[in-house]
Amino acid sequence: MNTSNYSVKTIEWQGDEVVMIDQRVLPLEEEYIHHTTWQEVGASIKTMVIRGAPAIGVATAMGMALAARQSTATSQDDLKRDLDEAAKGLFATRPTAYNLGWALEQQAKIYNESGDVDKIRVRLKVRSQEILDEDVAMCVAMGEHAAPLFPKGARILTHCNAGALATAGYGTALGVIRSVFKRDPTIHVFADETRPFLQGARLTAWELQQEGIPCTLITDNMSGYFFKKGEIDAVVVGSDRIAGNGDVANKIGTYMVSVLAKEHGVPFYVAAPTSTVDLSLTDGSQIPIEERDPAEVTHCGSRQIAPTGIGVRNPAFDVTPHQNIAAIITEMGVHSEPYTESLAAAKKGK
């Protein structure tokens, strides 16, 4: 998969540097940050220079390749010790993102096998690029599987950003929308702005605009109004982690949208690679929910919007129960109830 076909470059190797577009300053500025250490990559994950589970997975894999390069170890044991330390540091950045742990496991497989330390360094870098390429290919596959689910001229609501910027490229939920749009240019997208971090207003609206896909930006409290008026035909969102029973963790507010979709008989779809599916969790109650800095809620960017000292909660994710989900689309196909069976089969590559 040649990712140069896609205009949005989320993350890539440039020589021995990991380069990410700074998603915090989009859409008003388009800035790229260069990383030469795993600590810098960790900081960029934590501060949301890069976000979205698949993109975090790629960044983590690349961060481990940088860690191997930083290490002066000449023995495999020393290298393993340094890399385990880096893995621990990277793992602590975003506890809900399943792909982060998955990417660490991918790299651990390489450096836990016996071998020459320099070859291990090379293989870690190669593997990180493979993870990127595989991720784009999976997104395109998801789009192809999902596109037939949408009626002609569909008005599709999405929440947060599950786009090229949330992945290595193309996107999961926005990848589906890209694939639908390729077949039917009469579709229309509603994008929730997605407070507090405004990924919808800043990133999804920007990506859709870049692609020329018709888009209406709304605040998060408006979708109910449009559901009630019959102006939304389908919902598609991404996911940060999916339990074995099909319960889906995704950006805060996703659950609310699923309840509205159910109330109005509108199908609610989730698009995510099988790497997001965590069969070790029997249901969504076991998914840890990260609570982030209260300043994200009391501020809008750098502007304070609430009184100083006010109490705040800031859960970054919520869990949508499988009962509210019409189908989960992975690179393997379109999966429906019972998810315990369909997701397990998808994970096995059936």
Place this chain on the structure above:
Amino acid sequence: MNTSNYSVKTIEWQGDEVVMIDQRVLPLEEEYIHHTTWQEVGASIKTMVIRGAPAIGVATAMGMALAARQSTATSQDDLKRDLDEAAKGLFATRPTAYNLGWALEQQAKIYNESGDVDKIRVRLKVRSQEILDEDVAMCVAMGEHAAPLFPKGARILTHCNAGALATAGYGTALGVIRSVFKRDPTIHVFADETRPFLQGARLTAWELQQEGIPCTLITDNMSGYFFKKGEIDAVVVGSDRIAGNGDVANKIGTYMVSVLAKEHGVPFYVAAPTSTVDLSLTDGSQIPIEERDPAEVTHCGSRQIAPTGIGVRNPAFDVTPHQNIAAIITEMGVHSEPYTESLAAAKKGK
């Protein structure tokens, strides 16, 4: 009713000056504007130093009292001429505000009756204070009627600002919360920030903080998470207009909250004076929904948060169907289904 018991002073007489808190700069600045002329009051209504129909009504009545003081007339005819001119000027500030015209009528009754000009001056000032006190008394009555509905230690969600700042004082939905808190200081309030205008973050959070009522500010897409965790026991909101069948128009996002409340078996209450009930409308579909400036959505305050040129919808209100409403509380009592009967009776003063 002694309004000095309440810490949030929306508008009041200080000697011969009308003092208003400047709602445009809350919560970061607490500035009070002193008015000695009806023209200054008119400018403050027009520029939204003060907002909310009841509060505007009080400001108008006080502006007329200032106009009488400004007038050097010694005959009633001359005074009437000066006051008619002031009334015309005040009416032009927000010509659609129902309470504005009503307040002018109240004052015209006084100065159109024959009498001593100095006595008229006094009576205009007294009447303006009565209008303020009556509005607060209605809010307090609503609170007293509603308070027994809430369980001990209730965790109450509210949306937008239906507080002291939207009325002459005390508030409708926030008035209910004040009354509940007076009986049970263990309650806790969740305040939706209420994009795009952020009345929840700016005004409700501030009012609750002033009163020492425990409050947690959340973004509009978070309430679903807390409903699901069983952390919300009741919802109370205000209303901009109520149809004869109990359908309630209120700030955008209210409908969404009502659907979540229904999904989780949580009672959803509306607090509003009977003057909000419009029996000429048989149901909520007849309530016109204002769409406001797209810049409110693409910006947060003065800060642009979305790409230039993106499509936007910005409905300011939505309609919550009466089926989702456990009770409507007015100054007359607690009303429930069938609302066609209970609201008609309340309007008749039964």
